[in-house]
Amino acid sequence: MDLLSRTAMELNFANNFETYLFPVLADHYLKDGDLERARKVCAIGLEYHPENSDGLFVLGQASQSAGDLQQAEQLFKSVLKNGTVHLQAATRLAEIQLELQRTETTVMKTWHQVIKWDPGNHVAREWLDSHEVKKTLPKIKQKKSKKTFPQKQNDSVEISPRLATFTMVTVLRNQGLHHQALTVLDILEKKGSDKKRIKSEKQEIIKMLEE
Numbered sequence: 001m002d003l004l005s006r007t008a009m010e011l012n013f014a015n016n017f018e019t020y021l022f023p024v025l026a027d028h029y030l031k032d033g034d035l036e037r038a039r040k041v042c043a044i045g046l047e048y049h050p051e052n053s054d055g056l057f058v059l060g061q062a063s064q065s066a067g068d069l070q071q072a073e074q075l076f077k078s079v080l081k082n083g084t085v086h087l088q089a090a091t092r093l094a095e096i097q098l099e100l101q102r103t104e105t106t107v108m109k110t111w112h113q114v115i116k117w118d119p120g121n122h123v124a125r126e127w128l129d130s131h132e133v134k135k136t137l138p139k140i141k142q143k144k145s146k147k148t149f150p151q152k153q154n155d156s157v158e159i160s161p162r163l164a165t166f167t168m169v170t171v172l173r174n175q176g177l178h179h180q181a182l183t184v185l186d187i188l189e190k191k192g193s194d195k196k197r198i199k200s201e202k203q204e205i206i207k208m209l210e211e
Contacts, residue, residue, distance in 0.1 A: 006032070017044055023054035030062055038062045053084040060092065069096050080113070090114045094124070104131065129165045169201055178205050 001021075002008045009025040022045030029038035042059035046052060060075030076093035079086050094110040108131065114124040165188075169181045182205055185198050 013041065018048045019045075020049060020052070022049075023052065023058045026055065026058045026062070030058060030065070035062050035066050039066075053079045053086055053089075057086060057089050060089065064092065064096065069100055072096055073100065085117055087114065087117045090117065091121075091123075094127075126165055173205065178209055181205055 001012060003021070003024050006025070006028040009021065009028060012019055013022060013025050022041055026038045026041040026045070029035075029041065039059060039062045042055050042062065045055050046059070049055060056075050056079045060072045060079065063069075063075060064072035073093065073096045076089045076096070079089040080093070090110060090113045094107060094114060097107045097110060108128065111124040111128050114121050115128065118124070165184075169184050169188075173181045182202060185202055185205075189195065189198050
């Protein structure tokens with residue numbers, strides 16, 4: 001059977017609604033932009049196999065494309081509840097939760113699941129790191145008064161290399177913590193990050209300190 005052939009999968013499904021391959025046909029329809037047929041095939045297939053993770057995922061994608069974010073959110077949750085390691089479902093769930101403005105704790109839990117399965121996921125890492133930084137910034141800021149800020153900027157602040165990201169640099173700059181931002185850039189430079197961007201960021205910060 002040619003799984004890449006939409007026609008072949010249509011014939012297979014027409015002859016056997018109970019086939020476990022229904023998500024393949026639904027995915028063909030989804031890629032062709034036929035959301036109605038994609039959702040219909042998934043609905044029929046899930047009647048026979050209600051916990052089929054691929055079927056739930058494709059239906060979630062179709063719902064998301066149709067603008068039904070709340071239904072898509074529930075479907076992606078269902079994929080993960082089945083105990084299936086499904087990185088794409090977890091990633092899409094986090095993105096939808098952000099769009100639906102779910103609580104930070106809820107979104108953080110989902111991104112942590114993504115990191116568990118994909119430690120190198122840059123999107124998840126950037127989001128988590130930036131929010132971890134925001135939680136620590138108030139404590140740092142309380143130690144400084146506006147009048148003495150320039151003299152106290154050089155106070156050492158422990159920054160974990162794991163948290164060093166360009167997002168963290170931006171957050172620190174927005175808080176006026178320019179020296180700490182330079183420290184993070186030094187860490188990024190040692191890690192072999194974008195040298196051109198690091199040089200540009202440093203030049204902008206130094207220029208601000210000289211004003």
